[in-house]
Amino acid sequence: MWKPDRHSKKPLYEQIADHLEQRISYGEFPPGSLLPSERKLAEQLGVNRSTVILAFGELRSMGIIESRPGSGTHVSKYKWGAVPKHTPNWKRYAEGGSFLPNLPFLRRIREALQQNPDLIDFASGELSADLSPLGEITELMGAQPSPSYLGYDHPQGYMPLRQAVASYLDRYRGVQTTESSVLITSGSQQSLYLITQCLLSPGDAVAIEDPSYHYSLPMFQSAGLRIFGLPADEGGIRPEEIRSLVKKHRIKMIFVNPNFQNPTGALLPDDRRGKLLEIASELGLPIVEDDPYSLTDYDGLDRPSLKSMDRVGSVLYIGSLSKIAASGLRVGWMVAPHSIVERLADARQQMDFGLSVIPQQVAARFLESPYFEPHLERLRMQLRLKRDLLIDALHQALPKLIRFHVPQGGIHLWCQLVPEVNDAKLLEEAIKKGVVFVPGSVYGSDSGYVRFTFGRAKAENIGTGIAKFAEALRALIR
Ligand SMILES: Cc1ncc(COP(=O)(O)O)c(C=O)c1O
Structure with missing residues (x-):
């Protein structure tokens, strides 16, 4: 709760008047609404009633509020003086746009x-x-050479990080790729956002695991997608069920999280992985492999990624440092055919000109450092x-x-x-x-x-x- 600053040079009544004016202009008290009484406000703000009377006087003189005997003090309908000007209805704006609020x-x-x-x-x-490598990251940040240039970088991502990710994927996920097929993103969340916004259109149907992390993302509905669940048991989805879903709903894309799935922790068995790829290639369906958890395998086993088993190029692979190092770095990646990477990098340029180079430098060093393993x-x-x-x-x-x-x-x-x-x-x-x-x-x-x-x-x-x-x-x- 805001209180006036007793040590400020500005008189208390002026501070209160400014504060109220701001709240009015932000629409917290819309035109015509009743303000709290002088006595109540004085109690709330811990000042004398006379100070509030002065503040109200100030606002009244500017035409911002009006007091009518017996009916209290109201925000003026023409609060900026003789020329009627209205505060934008911020609440209505806040409800606008195509992005739905969180659940x-x-x-x-x-x-x-x-x-x-x-x-x-x-x-x-x-x-x-x-559990995060804070000491290691702090040390690597300290060891950074001072940057020679901090202009806009390539929206596809900082080249040394793309190279480090390509070699990480080869080493840990059996994925052979090159830096030209890697897009650096601000975490897997942004990869999902780019896919839903740029590769799919409103009305398209997508299949997701049921239950699934993706259900928690209004992002899919915001993009106008229709989502259909593939029931999952302890071993994840049963790929055969994709066929009937495709027949009924013309599914355009499948989203799966095959390793230690969020929320169930399920690990898709090898035979189901093979079947999933077989069905996807038969139907010409792309699969998004969302893989943030695979390296947390407690036994350190290298379970093959879908991408490493993909012979026909059906899989878009996404990963990040969030669950294996630090979610606050906001560093993730996507591996996709070059045409898709170019399309998404172009969208990145329009959205934010790409991720800041500094966390990308830190991430590249960390992935290549002897600290990682x-x-x-x-x-x-x-x-x-x-x-x-x-x-x-x-x-x-x-x-x-x-x-x-x-x-x-x-x-x-x-x-x-x-x-x-x-x-x-x-x-x-x-x-x-x-x-x-x-x-x-x-x-x-x-x-x-x-x-x-x-x-x-x-x-x-x-x-x-x-x-x-x-x-x-x-x-x-x-
Ligand atoms: C399956 C899955 N995908 C994507 C994300 C997003 O992670 P980030 O954007 O931090 O990489 C999460 C986070 O919980 C997740 O569980």
């Missing part, structure tokens, strides 16, 4: 975390500070430890009330609650107890499912967090 549950979680940073966070899909090993070990802590805590706090499959990589655990409870009530109760999670319906499932992310919470808080969640659940099923 209400996700907004509620963000708001709860902002209001109470002590909440134990099983909701944010990222790594905790101790030991960091991955440490990350895998610590994620396995956190997963085990979470599972032990769930067994202890909620025996028989919860079912899950144990993920072999990634940062998410997908749980079914045995007595089905209302998602919204459970989330509110959990927030009250001091913990947040994401209700499964955000990812397209029925209520009664929960996604616990164990990447973000501190290891020492996992047991307490689950105990709080158990209290919340029990309060609802009592």
Whole structure:
């Protein structure tokens, strides 16, 4: 809540008048609306009533407000004086545009975390500070030569990073590519945005896993796409089901997250990968392989990417540093045929002239540094430890009330609650107890499912967090 600054040279009444004028001009008090009384405002701002009277006088003299005996003080309908001028209706503008707002549950979680940073966070899909290579990155940033030029770079991305990504993909994902087929993006999220905005048209139908991270993105609806779910079990989607979906809805593209899927943690078995590629090539359908988690495999196994098995060029591959290093770097990549990369780089130029060169330099150095491999090993070990802590805590706090499959990589655990409870009530109760999670319906499932992310919470808080969640659940099923 704003308060006037008692140490400022500007008199209190002037500060208050300026503050009110700003709130009025931003549309918080629209023309004709009633302002709080002088007494109430004085109480709120911690000043004498006489100071507020002075401030009101100031605004009245500018024609911004009007006081009528017996009916309080109103914002003038012609508030800028003799010539009628109206504040734009910002609220209506804020509701305009083609970009839909985030899902209400996700907004509620963000708001709860902002209001109470002590909440134990099983909701944010990222790594905790101790899992990120902060020391290594700080050192690499310090070792950067001072830049000789900081003009606009190529919108496709900084060349040394494209080269580093090409060699990373060869080494870790079996993908043979060159820097001309790599587009640097501001994370996988931007790759998805570019694909939905530039390669698809309103009305196009796309298939996604059900449940899926992609359900949580109003970005698909904002682009006017029709989305259809491919039911997924512990092994991910059953590729044969694509055929009937294509027949019914003329699917244009398939989005999959085959390694330690968000939210289920599922790993698509090799035979299903082969089948998926076979069906896609038979139908001439492109597949977007969204692959942020593969390198978190706790056993360090190199599971083949779809892209590495793709003989006909059906796969657009996207990845990022978010889940294996630091989400705040906002560095991601896409591998695609050159015509697609050119098209998307051209769009990047119109949108933002490409990603800032500085995080790209840091990312290139990190990927090529001797720190990368030991960091991955440490990350895998610590994620396995956190997963085990979470599972032990769930067994202890909620025996028989919860079912899950144990993920072999990634940062998410997908749980079914045995007595089905209302998602919204459970989330509110959990927030009250001091913990947040994401209700499964955000990812397209029925209520009664929960996604616990164990990447973000501190290891020492996992047991307490689950105990709080158990209290919340029990309060609802009592
Ligand atoms: C499957 C999947 N794709 C894409 C993203 C976006 O990640 P980023 O833009 O940070 O790379 C996420 C983040 O949670 C994800 O889980």
